Amino acid sequence: GHIYExxxxxxxxxxxxxxxxxxxxxxxxxxxxxxxxxxxxxxxPSINVNSVxxxxxxxxxxxxQKWIDKFTASTGIDNSKAWPTTxxxxxxxxxxxxxxxxxGK
Numbered sequence: 180g181h182i183y184e185x186x187x188x189x190x191x192x193x194x195x196x197x198x199x200x201x202x203x204x205x206x207x208x209x210x211x212x213x214x215x216x217x218x219x220x221x222x223x224p225s226i227n228v229n230s231v232x233x234x235x236x237x238x239x240x241x242x243x244q245k246w247i248d249k250f251t252a253s254t255g256i257d258n259s260k261a262w263p264t265t266x267x268x269x270x271x272x273x274x275x276x277x278x279x280x281x282x283g284k
Contacts, residue, residue, distance in 0.1 A: 240265060 187197040200222075207222065208215055211232045216222075223243075225236035243265050251263050 185197045185200065188195040189198075192198070203222070204216060211224075212220070212234055217234070220234040221237045223238045224232045224234045225238055226232050226242075247263055247265065247268075251258065
């Protein structure tokens with residue numbers, strides 16, 4: 180697996196991945212898997228049409244993009260010039276960290 184150093188950012192609650200990931204893992208273990216995470220489990224699992232999570236399979240890029248499309252459309256954002264993609268979310272956070280985050284934050 181991948182190992183990352185994620186630091187708490189209480190001064191930026193919306194961007195505090197340390198906090199939000201702990202909340203997500205707790206939810207995943209308690210309400211989705213009904214057990215503690217195992218080393219081979221995905222944090223964002225595939226979910227079938229019957230809403231059953233499959234911890235051994237990752238969620239697909241296409242599903243995530245469909246969610247982004249649905250959420251964006253519901254905001255009324257004009258998509259005639261650009262449309263958010265998974266790239267926007269992955270690279271936006273990384274760009275913030277490299278440009279503005281303090282060392283060790």
